[in-house]
Amino acid sequence: MSFVTPVSLAPLPLLHLVLGLLLAAWSLCFIVRIVLTWYPQVDWHSGFWAIVAWPTEPLLVPTRRLVAPIGGVDVTPVIWVGLLSLVRELLVGQQGLISQWMLRSMAVA
Known part of the structure; x- marks a missing residue:
């Protein structure tokens, strides 16, 4: 890490926060999809559900081609x-990794 200057490590806390929040929100969308599989009458293209379907569907479509439903249940989410x-x-x-880089940059500074 001697080749990395402290200036280049300055955006790490922001990156850590944003990446953590995005991954958590994405996981939450998938969890909502898991729960809503119990309600097949839900229309994914209307209302609030479109907000849940929009970030998850691009990943679920190719995964469904690889993993078949088990007992009629979609396990891809x-x-x-x-x-x-x-x-x-x-x-x-x-x-x-990002947490460790932040700790190391604080120790060096």
Whole structure:
């Protein structure tokens, strides 16, 4: 890390916050999709549900081609919740990459 100047590490706290919030919001959208699979009459293209469907559907469509429904239940949102949780932990979790870079930059400064 000696080649990285403290000036280039200045946006790390903002990146940490924004990335953490975006990944959490995306995971929440997938969790809402999981719960709403119990209600098949929900129209995804109207009202509030379009806000939930818009960020999740581009990932679910190709995943549905790879993973078939199990017992008639679409499990792809569950897969994406797990993947997003893993990415969030690896990047902005307590031992995540961005968290460790922030700690190291504070120790150097």
